Amino acid sequence: MGRHRAVFFDLGGTLFSYRSINSHFDGVLELLARGHRNKEIADLLFISERTFKFHVGIIFQKLGVSNRAEAVSKALQSGRIKL
Numbered sequence: 001m002g003r004h005r006a007v008f009f010d011l012g013g014t015l016f017s018y019r020s021i022n023s024h025f026d027g028v029l030e031l032l033a034r035g036h037r038n039k040e041i042a043d044l045l046f047i048s049e050r051t052f053k054f055h056v057g058i059i060f061q062k063l064g065v066s067n068r069a070e071a072v073s074k075a076l077q078s079g080r081i082k083l
Contacts, residue, residue: 025059030081032056033072 031041042052056068065071075081 025062026075026080028055028059029071029075030083032068033076033081033083 028041031044038052038056039049042049045052047055056071060066060071063071063074065074072081076083
């Protein structure tokens, strides 16, 4: 089995670590829940805003939702993220 590299970054005093695609999605959901803008998150992930929006679309599909508010609500209710 391959090794997973952890990616760390700091946003407003909060340190985030992504070790897998699921934790990446959870990290993105948490940033969305905290009200960060797409461009801000995309810059942190070193991707374009367009690519970030594509990733958010995948998260919406996985959660079976159609917008940020629904995604955040479902993630909070399921315990995927905590604020």
